[in-house]
Amino acid sequence: MATGSFAKSFVDVDMQENINVDYLAAEEEGETEGGAKGKQTLSSTATSSKARSHRKRNRDELPQLDLVAAQLGEIAIAISKLSQNELNVDDLYKEVMKTEVAGFEELVLANAFDYLVENEKQAKSFMAKNVNLRKVWIERFFIEKFVNQKGEDNDF
Numbered sequence: 703m704a705t706g707s708f709a710k711s712f713v714d715v716d717m718q719e720n721i722n723v724d725y726l727a728a729e730e731e732g733e734t735e736g737g738a739k740g741k742q743t744l745s746s747t748a749t750s751s752k753a754r755s756h757r758k759r760n761r762d763e764l765p766q767l768d769l770v771a772a773q774l775g776e777i778a779i780a781i782s783k784l785s786q787n788e789l790n791v792d793d794l795y796k797e798v799m800k801t802e803v804a805g806f807e808e809l810v811l812a813n814a815f816d817y818l819v820e821n822e823k824q825a826k827s828f829m830a831k832n833v834n835l836r837k838v839w840i841e842r843f844f845i846e847k848f849v850n851q852k853g854e855d856n857d858f
Contacts, residue, residue, distance in 0.1 A: 789825050794818060797829060801840050814843050 798815040799808075818825035828839055 789819075789822050789829075791819060794825055794829060797836065798840070800833075801837055806840055806844065810844050810848070811840070813847065814840050817843065817847075 795815055798811050798818065801811060818828055828836060831839065
C-alpha cells in the first residue's frame, strides 16, 4: 500500500481522468483547427498544473470533509430515530376500534381516537398497554367526557 505523496485518493483518480479528457479535447481542437503540437502541449501542461493545485486543496480540506461527513451521519441517525418513534395513526385506529367488542359505541371510540391523535404522548401510552388496560383507559375516557359533563353541551 502506498503512503505519503505516493498514495492516491478518490480525488486523485478523478483528477487523472479529467486531465486525460482535457488533453484529448485539446488534441481534437488542435487537429480540427490545424494547430501546432506546441499549443497542445501547452494546453495539457496548463491543465495538469491546475489539477495539482486543486488536488492539494482537497487534501487540505479533508479534515473538514470528515467532520461534515460525521455530522451528516449523526443527522441521519437522528432522523431514523424520529421516524421509529413516530405514531402510526392507522395502527392506533385499529387498536381503538378493537375495543368496540367490549361494549363501547363506535361514536365513543371515534372520539377516543380523535383525542389520542391530538395527544401523541397519550396515544403512545395507549399503544404500549395490553388489551385490558386499553379497555380501562377507554372506560375512564368515557366517564370523563360523557358522564361527568352531563350538564354541558357535548359534541359527542
